[in-house]
Amino acid sequence: MNALWLDGLWDRGWYRFARRLDSPNFGVRPEGTLIDLVVIHSISLPPAASEADYGGGYVQQLFTNQLDWDAHPYFESIRDQKVSSHFLIERTGALWQFVSCQDRAWHAGQSSYTNKLGVTKNNCNDFSVGIELEGVPGEIFKDAQYESLSSLNAAISHICHGLDFVGHEHIAPGRKDDPGSGFDWSRLKRELG
Numbered sequence: 001m002n003a004l005w006l007d008g009l010w011d012r013g014w015y016r017f018a019r020r021l022d023s024p025n026f027g028v029r030p031e032g033t034l035i036d037l038v039v040i041h042s043i044s045l046p047p048a049a050s051e052a053d054y055g056g057g058y059v060q061q062l063f064t065n066q067l068d069w070d071a072h073p074y075f076e077s078i079r080d081q082k083v084s085s086h087f088l089i090e091r092t093g094a095l096w097q098f099v100s101c102q103d104r105a106w107h108a109g110q111s112s113y114t115n116k117l118g119v120t121k122n123n124c125n126d127f128s129v130g131i132e133l134e135g136v137p138g139e140i141f142k143d144a145q146y147e148s149l150s151s152l153n154a155a156i157s158h159i160c161h162g163l164d165f166v167g168h169e170h171i172a173p174g175r176k177d178d179p180g181s182g183f184d185w186s187r188l189k190r191e192l193g
Contacts, residue, residue, distance in 0.1 A: 005102050009155045013100030017151070018087060023063045023098035025084035025106050030126050035101070035160045036115060037128035038153065039108055040188075041085065041168045042135045042179040046074035054091045054134055063088070063098045082106065085130040087152060093144030095152065101159075105130050111171040115164060124171050129156055137169075137180025146184070150191040157192070165192070 005013040014020055029035075045058035045067075058075075061067040063084045069075045085107040088096040099105040107130030114120040121127060131149065135141050157163055165188060168176040 005100070005159055007159070010101070010159060013102035015087075015095075015097055015101075015152065015155060017155075018095040018097035020097050021060055021064060023084040023105070024065060025063065025082045026099040027104045027106075029102070029104045033127050035127055035129060036163055037113055037124060038156060038163055038165045039124060039128045039130050039168055039171060040149075040165065040179050040183065041107060041130060041132045042137055042139070042141075042183070043085075043088070043132045044134060044136045045078075046072045047136055048139075051091070059088055059132065059134065060096060060098075085132045087130070088132045088134065089145045089148045089152075090134045091142050091145065093142070093148045095148050101129055101156070107132070108168065108171060110175065111168075113164070113166065113171045116162075129160075133179055133183070135179070135182070137178045137182070139180070139182040141179070141183060146187060146191065149188070153188075153192060 009016055043059055045062060048054055058067060067075060069079050084098050084105045086099050086101055086105045104125050106125060108124040111124040112120055112122045113124055133141055133145050168178045
């Protein structure tokens with residue numbers, strides 16, 4: 001592990017400024033893992049048609065295995081999935097954490113990434129931190145979400161140096177398309193400095 005995740009911002013991988021809601025869907029990272037990747041996702045349950053469709057708490061329920069599969073017809077298509085992410089940033093900017101960054105969240109699925117040195121690694125969950133933005137691929141994200149994302153990325157970078165930042169679409173092309181064209185990568189780069 002490349003980080004102790006224990007300082008003024010972190011307590012054993014839990015970010016002090018996030019609302020904590022423990023997910024049972026995680027595992028231990030492989031011994032000696034260097035975290036060098038942040039994967040940005042988008043999620044909406046059910047897929048939102050308008051701003052009014054957000055904020056139902058369904059993502060939190062999914063990540064904690066408490067989703068009522070009968071609450072919406074869409075949920076049948078994801079029945080019994082066991083997934084999680086380290087973080088969720090709601091449309092309001094509210095920040096949730098489900099898995100300690102010391103552990104492996106189940107956010108990337110089948111994936112691979114070629115880093116800055118040209119080394120390709122599979123199973124991105126092993127060496128990444130996953131951040132979900134509430135939204136659908138192609139939709140514009142809110143300023144409050146970028147503000148929370150910027151602060152969170154700075155805090156992660158304080159512990160893990162030399163990070164790459166990618167979308168789910170970049171590590172699972174053809175299988176995933178999030179966060180999509182609505183995500184402002186140039187803004188993220190500016191905010192990262």
